[in-house]
Amino acid sequence: MKQQIQFMEIDGGPRFYSLLGAIGLFVLAGLAAAFYMEHNGHYVTGMSNQIVWGTPHVFAVFLIVAASGALNVASISSVFGKTPYKPLARLSGLLAIALLVGGLAVLVLDLGRPDRLIVAMTKYNFKSIFAWNIFLYTGFMAVVGVYLWMMMERRMNRFTTVSGFFAFVWRLILTTGTGSIFGFLVARQAYDSALMAPMFVIMSFSFGLAIFILVLMAACKWSERPLGDAILFRLKNLLGVFIASVLYFVMVYHLTNLYITENHGVERFILLDGGIYTQLFWIVQVLIGSLLPIILLYLPFTGKSRGWIGIACALAILGGLAQMYIIIIGGQAYPLEMFPGKEVISSFFDGGINSYTPSLPEVVLGIGGVAIALAAVFVGIRVLRFLPTSLADELVDPHYSTDKAAA
């Protein structure tokens, strides 16, 4: 007879508060950076009339995409009925909401007029995918909130599958919406592709799971709760598949563009002579952020080591941030094609590659968003029962046998 999974809040005390305080400092620094940028105006940032979305957007979109992906672990248990994932479903839902809050905070604080948030909440243009996203994002929090309630309130458990299914569909629509922010932009060579939406969905699978594994390992280690190999190895094998899938989509995206003559310029820029963007693509996104973690996750030696699994997750996150940087900033750095076949020169930087250097406040605001997400998770597992007391193999693994343990 197997033991039941128990959920328990993590312990408080000085250790908890000192770590929370440390995270809080990053949150404060992010807020201070936002205030500095809003007070002076965006000229103090690296952003300009050429690169209108900068580093804050890289972090914000990354966090929002990762948020929907973090919910996957819960979906695998509720929607696809894989019981080993069930003990992780609550943490998965919490992390999803936390990451979304962090990402949205960065997005809103980078607005030209963040004080007009109420305008964004009361005036809508429903032809805008941005307006749709406002509903998709706030709705996601509500939907996942209800889902968590169904999971955590015993009398409501019977609705877990239904609410989990609803949340799963919602998150697919949400990431489709996020990808379409770029997919619907006809003006720019690097965007304007229906592939953006499904690519963002698969990116969310990868980024969200990488963050989930790291948070799970950190939370279990910090609270000294057992985390068995069975569940961890399942998660890391899945992550390897997701990273490879993202690479596949990236390959199809570039191959399609390479076939279309009018897109040769932008492809040459990203893949061959785009300087920092080319380096980020080949070295950080493809090599360090995709191929290396796949190798680390599947090699017998490194694939069974927790340290290496953690490093692989961190590299996947790094690769994801690089990918976002290339999509968002690289896509703007390449000039608009208004006059095909012509060299274009103007005082407004038409026709040339646009330069952008991230400024400190932008980076600090972005990290502040990550800190908000982490703080929310940390407080969440302290005050409510999100984290199982044990994820040891004998509790989680359906194939666990005492013989195997003895061997």
Add this chain to the structure above:
Amino acid sequence: MTDNAHTDTTRRRFLGGAATAVAGLALAPGVLLHKVAQARPADEPVSSAVRWGMLIDTNKCAKGCSDCVNACAKEHGLTGHGRPQTDAQWIRSVDLRDKQTGYTQTLPLLCQHCEHPPCVDVCPTGASFKRADGIVLVDKHICIGCRYCMMACPYKARSFVHETIDDQLPHSPRGKGTVESCTFCVERVDTGRTPACVEACKAENHNAMIFGDMNDPASEISKQLKKYNSRQIRADLELNTGVRYRGI
């Protein structure tokens, strides 16, 4: 007999001429008033019967000429801060050189006032909007500064106000943290005048820019557009721009 006949025709001609003149005198004020009436009274809404447009003849644009750009800056108080990366530009002079043939030309680029403006489509709050008469504007009170319109505009026509502005002109409101672009000098158009750039171009005798109602077959711009070939920039997007070019 012949004399009589001669007298008769002279009288007839005189009477005919006089009648035409009288008819002309009677009708002219009406026709002129009709023209003036297009500058609609302030208490009437703009009408979609009018589609304001601009025709730019790039053959008449001299390289290095910045009369239209300077007029725009003066009209709207667009003083820079010496930071070209972030300073606003509503109209700019663009030099083109054909990569194959080496042919060079210069043209002014501004908001193209599209019939189907991508900036209006993507704006989450509806701050980017198109008036019934085709002028695309930003409502500075609703703009939250998300810059999605700048991502969507195929003409790079918009600027984000990157710093505090303290020299605003009453007829051309601007604000830090909001997006702005060419307004076709809506404050002038609504009182029957032409945009500042067009006026300056004409005043300097370049006559490269014509402004008018593209829906009115009798307007100078309509006649020119009908008579000579013109082009839209990025016509492939089917945005039906309000700004047309000759010579590109």
